[in-house]
Amino acid sequence: MRPTKAVIDLAALRHNLERVKTIASDSKVMVVVKANAYGHGLVEVAKALPSADMFAVASLDEALILRQAGIRQDILLLEGFFQAKELPIIQRNQLQLVLHHQAQIEQLAAYQTITSDPNPIKVWLKCDSGMYRLGFALEQVAAAEKALSALSIIEQPIKLMSHFACADSDQEFSQAQISKFAEATQDLVGQRSMANSAGILTQPNAHWDWVRPGLLIYGASPMLDSMASDFGLQPVMSLESQLMAIKPIRQGQSVGYGRNWFAKTNGNIGLVAIGYGDGYPRHAKNGTPVWVNGRQVPLVGRVSMDILAVDLGADSADNIGDRVVLWGKELSMETVATFADTIPYTLCCGVTSRVPFEYINADDSHHD
Ligand SMILES: Cc1ncc(COP(=O)(O)O)c(C=O)c1O
Known part of the structure; x- marks a missing residue:
């Protein structure tokens, strides 16, 4: 799935x-x-x-x-x-x-x-x-x-x-x-x-x-210069996917439609199963952070309908199937919004109906 x-x-x-x-x-x-x-x-x-x-x-x-x-x-x-x-x-x-x-x-x-x-x-x-x-x-x-x-x-x-x-x-x-x-x-x-x-x-x-x-x-801040955590708030939505493929790339090669990003060095590109058809902003710039395995890596190339690419670096130890967070607790919606020239409101409102939603901690006895 x-x-x-x-x-x-x-x-x-x-x-x-x-x-x-x-x-x-x-x-x-x-x-x-x-x-x-x-x-x-x-x-x-x-x-x-x-x-x-x-x-x-x-x-x-x-x-x-x-x-x-x-x-x-x-x-x-x-x-x-x-x-x-x-x-x-x-x-x-x-x-x-x-x-x-x-x-x-x-x-x-x-x-x-x-x-x-x-x-x-x-x-x-x-x-x-x-x-x-x-x-x-x-x-x-x-x-x-x-x-x-x-x-x-x-x-x-x-x-x-x-x-x-x-x-x-x-x-x-x-x-x-x-x-x-x-x-x-x-x-x-x-x-x-x-x-x-x-x-x-x-x-x-x-x-x-x-x-x-x-x-x-x-759980997002309406002010450009602040994060929800500054006010003791917690992000509610986590938009997630996985690495669906990992490919080596050589210096000078480009990634994605329109060829708007070229590798400066040899490295590894991770392909993530999410795109603007899911509500991830197509106009997110090269360099928009994406969370993979405990670190932030840059988005590279144009976001397409179902897939986006990230630069995993030359030393990548990542594997297909590893969890990727587009925004959520590990990476704030406010940060991603800035890189996409938008505001957190449009990001959460824009997740499309093909994305399955999972509700966690419905039980009132859960304490944070
Ligand atoms: C009349 C009114 N009140 C309150 C709100 C809530 O705004 P916010 O999400 O910035 O708290 C809105 C949202 O646009 C609104 O239209």
Whole structure:
């Protein structure tokens, strides 16, 4: 069998949630599990986190998968609803909504007149404090809140949220966002949420009632100049394969499509059974580290769909079948992301469906 697999360590996942709870000790934690839990497996991740106070997803489909799997915690739809016909399903499944534009309030007002479901809908008013993505402009927040407060179908008080544009890189701008959000909502009493992973680490005064970590829970750092281990977090995903062939190479010979790497000396090339068809980034540069037998060796030549090559060196004592780690505990996703001109988010989200997933340490009694 092809040895490529993603190993998901559920004990590391639980550990990371506890770390976030320690870092944001006065806040509740809404674990962001959108995009198939950042590629880690939506249901498996949610089931492994009974102590998550809430989950956040991007779509109704994701939320319903969680409900069908028996997940009972509150679930927030980060993008709200797209069409009014979703509202009965949202209400029946007790999903919470982000509201980010006026038409949604009007649709809720119309829905209130036709529904016979007595369950209130819980909503979060999204305030745009500088991301310029979803959300009400700050000067519209008070009026939107007032309009929502008048709707009996909506649970009161209205909860309030905003989102950082660059908590990983620009602390001055982030602090300005915090002040603006605080000012726009100063007369409102609802619970507040602002901090994503970078905000949790860099802006403790923005932890407020709820933090919304994604990447930290999966054991990677959102900041370019740091590693998850700097914050006591453990990588959750390990993308692994094996050496499927080893070949001698002579000085001057090239490896792979396009001939973009030439051997400077005689040596040995290891062929690893993984490629961009599995989600390993095709644009990873020559020299991207790959872990083999306790050391890091450089990726050489272009990554192809099913195979990549590494330089094992002239003294290689490696064997076919030896374990190779593309990222995981032995080699951080953050490091690989830098060599591939990307961020850890795209690496874990990008593992493709042909890769088998193995879940380890599901048992809660496992201690790290
Ligand atoms: C609104 C919102 N909150 C929180 C998060 C979690 O972000 P991160 O993974 O950086 O913690 C996201 C993810 O993009 C988001 O869109």
